[in-house]
Amino acid sequence: MTAHRVSVTVNGKSYEREVESRLLLSDFLRHELDLTGTHVGCEHGVCGACTVLFDGEPVRSCLIFAVQAHGRELSTVEGLAPGPGELHPLQQAFWEKHGLQCGFCTPGFLMTLVPFLEQNPSPTELEIRQALSGNLCRCTGYQHIVDAVQLAAERMRRDAE
């Protein structure tokens, strides 16, 4: 086995590790960097629980090898909140609108929807439903997630004014 050196920036912090080529980025984040907020569901690109931002764009971290992240910037759910005891407006809205029950899928939803709201600050309900179609939730039936996104979008628009 050849070890590969990986230098990455995650949530603004630099890390360097030696990894096996077959290590998935999702496992790298969880087991090498102890960033266990990124959840691993299906491990074949269906459930979306492991979604992270890769150079600012949402991707499935179970479908990228850690070696491929060398030199890249990543963001995970741990980087969303502005500070201790505070929440990102989307996290706050998920809490208030019951956008989660067990919470397993939530990090993937958040990391999918944060860039979505940046690119589309006033989405329609259909656009929201299409944006979250790559993330599976088995608790909520999605309706409360849609409500949370609408609330967050409204507040983020207001804050931007």
Place this chain on the structure above:
Amino acid sequence: MKPASFEYLAPDSLDAALEALTQHGWDAKLLAGGQSLIPVMNFRLAQPAVLIDLNRVREMDQIRPGGPEEGGGLRIGAMTRQRKLERDPRVAELAPLLHEAVPFIAHPQIRNRGTLGGSLAHADARAELPAVAVALRARLRLRSAEGDRWVEARDFFTGILSTALEATEILTEVALPAPAPRGGWAFLESSRRHGDYAQVGVAAGVWLDEAGRCREARLVYLSVGDRPVEAREAARLLEGAPLSDDAIAAAADKASRDEMNPGDDIHASAAFKRHLARVLTGRALRRAFARAQGAKGEA
């Protein structure tokens, strides 16, 4: 689910990638976006000894104006991300069918990684891009350390997940001809949920003569065979006549009855797929026709 061990190579130029592939041949797999390859590696259905990652080959992700062979048009590097195809204004202008079809591919998280060339080389008959390549009369550039050849999209797809690529060849770019005047395209598909593989999908194109009759038509389907399926007889029924509702219905009947061989699967029976193909063909032809009528006439 963890992939088996492999040797990882990340060449930073096409020449270096070709050299690595020459050395390893079929023992190696090329890693493009990885959105189909990595799942099968996670399941250990694929256990390549060597993985040659093309993601650092910058010369393969460019979108450029086409050469004289394309009469303008576009040349798109095989490593161009699907998300870039979706957003690039040149694609929207010069390859409107591609622009319309890309959002049907899976989800944004997948399209941020998935590439044009990766999807074509994977050659899944349920995928959008192979059918679009056949419909657009795309030409595919296949390069090896010794060779450089162009293959028509319709000759590239040879069967279930199979292509004309040899062991030492890399699909490096895709040439799309410029759109012909007085033409219009439409892409439609039906799936159980947004982002799922289509039960059936169709790319329909029509071109009108100066009198407004149909000069040429094309119908290419996904998910109804072992590769993209073109319904040439149905298209011929439309040519030389006005695109009346009766003519469109006859073409849709012909294509769905005689020119495809869908199988049963858990998402749809063969009979239902034929029904979907017939309905989608009619809708797509009407939409393409309306766009052709609105299109500029000058070449």
